[in-house]
Amino acid sequence: DVKPMHVFLDENWTAKLSDLSFSISLEEGKTQIEAEDVLGTYGYLDPLYFATLIVTEYTDVYSFGVLLVVLLTGKSVYFTGSDGYAAGILGYVKGLYDNEKLNEVIDRMMMKDITSAQRLQVE
16 A cells, blocks of 8 residues: 555655555565455555456556655645546546646646756656
8 A cells, every 4th residue: 555644754864665554465486466355545556456356566566656646746646626526646647648738747846946957857
């Protein structure tokens, strides 16, 4: 269940994961295992795992990707859009991508303290 509330920073600003209560270990040499039930937080769950109960080495990669999008946008995985309706973070980012507005993805608070050279690297 990789999500912001389970990531902490130590005194050296090294990220640490906590609450591994939903973790499923893959046996050495195996690339997947079938779970008994869906565990985790909707929105961060790998759609393949949610649909099939198959846990692969990529299940946490999907959740980590959603975590990064949440951190970069400053938005919750689900939020109220400008139209007043519930919106999902991935649909929001895809909409910006489809409309060639990727420069709006990153939270403006993150952009205020970077140099022009750093901003060009992001854009």
